[in-house]
Amino acid sequence: AQSVAQPEDQVNVAEGNPLTVKCTYSVSGNPYLFWYVQYPNRGLQFLLKYITGDNLVKGSYGFEAEFNKSQTSFHLKKPSALVSDSALYFCAVRDGQAGTALIFGKGTTLSVSS
């Protein structure tokens, strides 16, 4: 069965410091991996995705994510956090061979302090 784990409910970081939001996944086939961000009372906004190829994926607003097949991880990173990055972040996976729906993690709240 497909699943996504985001082990941290909340991540706190000071503005200007690097941030990491962790995600691990489980699928039977090849994974397509996604990160979305959700601001209060807003829908999910797409940040980036991994399909194949280069393990480091760059996305919107300076975010990037590193795909690690051996660790089945897809951690979201940013070199220098902004207060405006404070939001709820969701990792999602789709089975490249069998899936249509996205399977989401529970989400991680990122809080960036000034």
Place this chain on the structure above:
Amino acid sequence: GAGVSQSPRYKVAKRGQDVALRCDPISGHVSLFWYQQALGQGPEFLTYFQNEAQLDKSGLPSDRFFAERPEGSVSTLKIQRTQQEDSAVYLCASSFRDRGPDTQYFGPGTRLTVL
């Protein structure tokens, strides 16, 4: 339109009432998905359409939930005889194709509160 739109944004229903939630996908997108997001949780899949065909409804929690997309564009999610456990945010997403790595783009959601 520029993005996925949903209406109403907020809906309050008394237990036992029927509700209808509307989704307007991005123009030209073949695939349309409905998800349910409970408080403090990630979205969970409900159902999926490819054009007007409902190809997967495995996530619908009960036979009180019904979705349609009769002309392959706008979709409606209907919940009959609402229960308190139906309270959640209902998200609609669309993508250009159904499989592969296509990105699903989400609407703002409809927050349903059942009293």
